[in-house]
Amino acid sequence: MKKLVILGAGTAGTMAANRLSRVLNTSEWEITLVDPNPVHYYQPGFLFIPFGVYKREDAVKPKQAFIPRGGKLIQTAVEEILPAQNKVRLANGETLSYDYLIIATGNDIYPEETPGLAEHEWGKSIQTFYSLDGAVALADALRNWKGGRLVVNVVENPIKCPVAPLEFLFLVFHPARHARPCGTHLRHPSPRRIYQAHCLTPAGRYAGEAPYSGGAGIYDHGSEPGCEENRVFR
Numbered sequence: 280m281k282k283l284v285i286l287g288a289g290t291a292g293t294m295a296a297n298r299l300s301r302v303l304n305t306s307e308w309e310i311t312l313v314d315p316n317p318v319h320y321y322q323p324g325f326l327f328i329p330f331g332v333y334k335r336e337d338a339v340k341p342k343q344a345f346i347p348r349g350g351k352l353i354q355t356a357v358e359e360i361l362p363a364q365n366k367v368r369l370a371n372g373e374t375l376s377y378d379y380l381i382i383a384t385g386n387d388i389y390p391e392e393t394p395g396l397a398e399h400e401w402g403k404s405i406q407t408f409y410s411l412d413g414a415v416a417l418a419d420a421l422r423n424w425k426g427g428r429l430v431v432n433v434v435e436n437p438i439k440c441p442v443a444p445l446e447f448l449f450l451v452f453h454p455a456r457h458a459r460p461c462g463t464h465l466r467h468p469s470p471r472r473i474y475q476a477h478c479l480t481p482a483g484r485y486a487g488e489a490p491y492s493g494g495a496g497i498y499d500h501g502s503e504p505g506c507e508e509n510r511v512f513r
């Protein structure tokens with residue numbers, strides 16, 4: 280039996296497992312995924328939690344639901360890849376051998392690497408929607424916010440879904456905020472309480488290629504090197 284080992288059973292790992300299980304002869308190939316977290320996060324849904332379109336439970340599912348028939352999920356982390364031996368060493372003490380290895384361990388945010396970011400204001404005036412807990416906390420923060428200047432700050436690139444920061448601003452100012460997108464109310468901080476919103480990015484543009492990266496002309500690049508400031512709405 281040949282062994283396909285996939286490290287990480289997130290979006291990429293489970294998609295690879297499902298697609299390959301359809302094309303590989305399963306009497307010849309054994310598919311094993313390794314991931315310490317039993318929960319699958321629907322990360323695009325994090326963007327909608329602050330606005331009440333999704334709740335926490337809408338963005339989570341058991342990972343097992345995405346493992347193809349015949350595939351196996353080992354719930355532990357990979358600690359070391361030993362390419363010379365075609366093996367991986369796992370946190371549970373096991374060593375797995377492979378004929379083919381897919382690394383799909385994704386990426387994450389590390390706010391503690393930016394001085395001042397994950398310190399006393401983290402979770403108060405500084406929030407994130409790039410994690411489930413962060414998105415839920417941001418929903419509360421926006422609901423209780425007294426108003427003022429809203430800054431969406433992309434600290435460093437690359438980030439997952441480069442367009443998400445702009446999408447966040449679009450949702451804040453969504454003209455149909457009292458309508459029912461996705462069959463539900465978009466719950467909002469009152470935009471009337473936001474007198475300025477900025478989107479800051481270390482890149483010269485947000486996502487995609489010009490002219491689309493210009494976002495329909497709603498922002499102008501600032502002149503400060505290294506930190507372009509784009510005033511989106513006033």
Ligand SMILES: Cc1cc2nc3c(=O)[nH]c(=O)nc-3n(C[C@H](O)[C@H](O)[C@H](O)COP(=O)(O)OP(=O)(O)OC[C@H]3O[C@@H](n4cnc5c(N)ncnc54)[C@H](O)[C@@H]3O)c2cc1C
Binds near residue numbers: 314325410
């Ligand atoms: C707010 C937000 C909005 C987004 N919107 C969109 C969108 O509209 N459209 C779109 O296409 N994409 C969007 N994305 C991006 C999309 O969610 C990611 O690109 C996608 O989840 C990446 O898949 P991945 O498998 O690489 O990583 P993940 O889905 O993060 O999976 C990585 C997996 O690896 C596991 N892992 C980590 N370390 C180890 C280890 N040592 N051993 C074993 N397993 C490990 C983790 O537990 C995790 O399950 C968005 C993301 C965010 C955060």
